[in-house]
Amino acid sequence: xxxxxxxxxxxxxxxxxxxxxxxxxxxxxxxxxxxxxxxxxxxxxxxxxxxxxxxxxxxxxxxxxxxxxxxxxxxxxxxxxxxxxxxxxxxxxxxxxxxxxxxxxxxxxxxxxxxxxxxxxxxxxxxxxxxxxxxxxxxxxxxxxxxxxxxxxxxxxxxxxxxxxxxxxxxxxxxxxxxxxxxxxxxxxxxxxxxxxxxxxxxxxxxxxxxxxxxxxxxxxxxxxxxxxxxxxxxxxxxxxxxxxxxxxxxxxxxxxxxxxxxxxxxxxxxxxxxxxxxxxxxxxxxxxxxxxxxxxxxxxxxxxxxxxxxxxxxxxxxxxxxxxxxx
Amino acid sequence: xxxxxxxxxxxxxxxxxxxxxxxxxxxxxxxxxxxxxxxxxxxxxxxxxxxxxxxxxxxxxxxxxxxxxxxxxxxxxxxxxxxxxxxxxxxxxxxxxxxxxxxxxxxxxxxxxxxxxxxxxxxxxxxxxxxxxxxxxxxxxxxxxxxxxxxxxxxxxxxxxxxxxxxxxxxxxxxxxxxxxxxxxxxxxxxxxxxxxxxxxxxxxxxxxxxxxxxxxxxxxxxxxxxxxxxxxxxxxxxxxxxxxxxxxxxxxxxxxxxxxxxxxxxxxxxxxxxxxxxxxxxxxxxxxxxxxxxxxxxxxxxxxxxxxxxxxxxxxxxxxxxxxxxx
Numbered sequence: 329x330x331x332x333x334x335x336x337x338x339x340x341x342x343x344x345x346x347x348x349x350x351x352x353x354x355x356x357x358x359x360x361x362x363x364x365x366x367x368x369x370x371x372x373x374x375x376x377x378x379x380x381x382x383x384x385x386x387x388x389x390x391x392x393x394x395x396x397x398x399x400x401x402x403x404x405x406x407x408x409x410x411x412x413x414x415x416x417x418x419x420x421x422x423x424x425x426x427x428x429x430x431x432x433x434x435x436x437x438x439x440x441x442x443x444x445x446x447x448x449x450x451x452x453x454x455x456x457x458x459x460x461x462x463x464x465x466x467x468x469x470x471x472x473x474x475x476x477x478x479x480x481x482x483x484x485x486x487x488x489x490x491x492x493x494x495x496x497x498x499x500x501x502x503x504x505x506x507x508x509x510x511x512x513x514x515x516x517x518x519x520x521x522x523x524x525x526x527x528x529x530x531x532x533x534x535x536x537x538x539x540x541x542x543x544x545x546x547x548x549x550x551x552x553x554x555x556x557x558x559x560x561x562x563x564x565x566x567x568x569x570x571x572x573x574x575x576x577x578x579x580x581x582x583x584x585x586x587x588x589x590x591x592x593x594x595x596x597x598x599x600x601x602x603x604x605x606x607x608x609x610x611x612x613x614x615x616x617x618x619x620x621x622x623x624x625x626x627x628x629x630x631x632x633x634x635x636x637x638x639x640x641x642x643x644x645x646x647x648x649x650x651x652x653x654x655x656x
Numbered sequence: 657x658x659x660x661x662x663x664x665x666x667x668x669x670x671x672x673x674x675x676x677x678x679x680x681x682x683x684x685x686x687x688x689x690x691x692x693x694x695x696x697x698x699x700x701x702x703x704x705x706x707x708x709x710x711x712x713x714x715x716x717x718x719x720x721x722x723x724x725x726x727x728x729x730x731x732x733x734x735x736x737x738x739x740x741x742x743x744x745x746x747x748x749x750x751x752x753x754x755x756x757x758x759x760x761x762x763x764x765x766x767x768x769x770x771x772x773x774x775x776x777x778x779x780x781x782x783x784x785x786x787x788x789x790x791x792x793x794x795x796x797x798x799x800x801x802x803x804x805x806x807x808x809x810x811x812x813x814x815x816x817x818x819x820x821x822x823x824x825x826x827x828x829x830x831x832x833x834x835x836x837x838x839x840x841x842x843x844x845x846x847x848x849x850x851x852x853x854x855x856x857x858x859x860x861x862x863x864x865x866x867x868x869x870x871x872x873x874x875x876x877x878x879x880x881x882x883x884x885x886x887x888x889x890x891x892x893x894x895x896x897x898x899x900x901x902x903x904x905x906x907x908x909x910x911x912x913x914x915x916x917x918x919x920x921x922x923x924x925x926x927x928x929x930x931x932x933x934x935x936x937x938x939x940x941x942x943x944x945x946x947x948x949x950x951x952x953x954x955x956x957x958x959x960x961x962x963x964x965x966x967x968x969x970x971x972x973x974x975x976x977x978x979x980x981x982x983x984x
Contacts, residue, residue, distance in 0.1 A: 414742040599927040
């Protein structure tokens, strides 16, 4: 460590800070030290005896989905006698940046699965420098370096949902999207738009909204869309929570589902089955996504880093009671 | 180890099996070996450098509650720079007995929180022999040795729910309980019974049922209770899922909530807010339960084992739209 410090022109504690993944090191110092460490074949002691566990890191957690994904990961890691760690990144962005990355680098999990990630280039570089293998599930951000990832077929699912409404005879179809910064929310939105356009009933701007993945967002946008003169007869939602909010908005306006309004969600959360009417939705295979992410991660851990891998699992349209032909 | 083996009259591999928490050792042999190990001040090597992590083990997982509890545990373990592990015990009882205990003993977490546990005396002895500190949250079983535990005020919550219905004027009140083998389900059921009896409207056997903590159970028992001549005007349910099932049963029978039937749940899950009408319920502080369990566990890890500790956190009646006075 003294040698590296001398060559890099820094103090040994600075080298130690780099090795420990601390963020209080200037970016170019970190790069210089890391470069020297690599050149001298240094492996941090922790890397030789890592704590044998796979860590799953959640951003913007939707509770039901998280547990299904954990179940899928657990099934795989159990087979390999690894532990399973859980981290939720707090919603507060100012508090989040430093802590979870630093913590992971200190705790040395065998590998990390990041769910709904929005990690920054710096965080990615930090994890890469720590040599902790990383897989993303449903990545939302655009990491500067490629990260192997697992996702579901958002595009195909949204197309299937749109075609379902078209086949029922709807022509006044509205779409509520997810956050603009979410890649997969955009994918769903654009798939609806494309399917509508190809069917010759292009999405009208007055029937398209961008919302959040929440009940409250569905309630607000639903109320507004359904209060218009000539309102939509069907709404495609960014996820199930939003769709449940739309259902509440419809009831508040005295509209019956599915007689007066058809509603389609996305995800397949349990609550879609508990509400009345049961929600038509596009089911994502969260357990399979978790298992696939774990398998991909174990492949990364076992061997040389493969080329960028992307696994896309199928989604399934589940037709329940919230969709019907429009009243003529 | 050879000394212990000689004193115990067993082979060294048997001592090793006891140290590793394996279950293929006769109970009295295990006790004899453990006694000798204690007398000779033996600490297993793994115990000196445990993997720094708190493990949360879930039985019979309800997804929404689990994440809230994990959030509470995470807030505490983060402060102490510990990792957070997640284990779900599979529902299949034949597969479950051995694996999770053995796995924990191999992985050596710093401590274990068991949620909705039904662990056996043998499992408890196994964990005790492994010297892994243990706290139970919402314990369902009766471990043969005392385990510090954290729970919510089930009795007070169920009394508050019952009094709420009585104050609204209901006299035909039915109760659907949880599984008979669940201590806290029984606590809720008996609290309802006591509150009704004290109010002079004792629970009639024809209006009392024992079910499961599930939507399907609420649907089945609700359908049956509400199809009776002279049906109940209000139902107290063992949890929110069951209450949502009762709501569906009511709608199938053409009954309006709350005009024709009042329904009260227990837990305070998110879905109770997303359904229509929003569910009156008894909220449990799951995040606080997780945090309290983690703090209790850290106290156990830090110091000498305290006397049996039981922490009970308050529950809160949350009145929403599923309860109203009975039609006169």
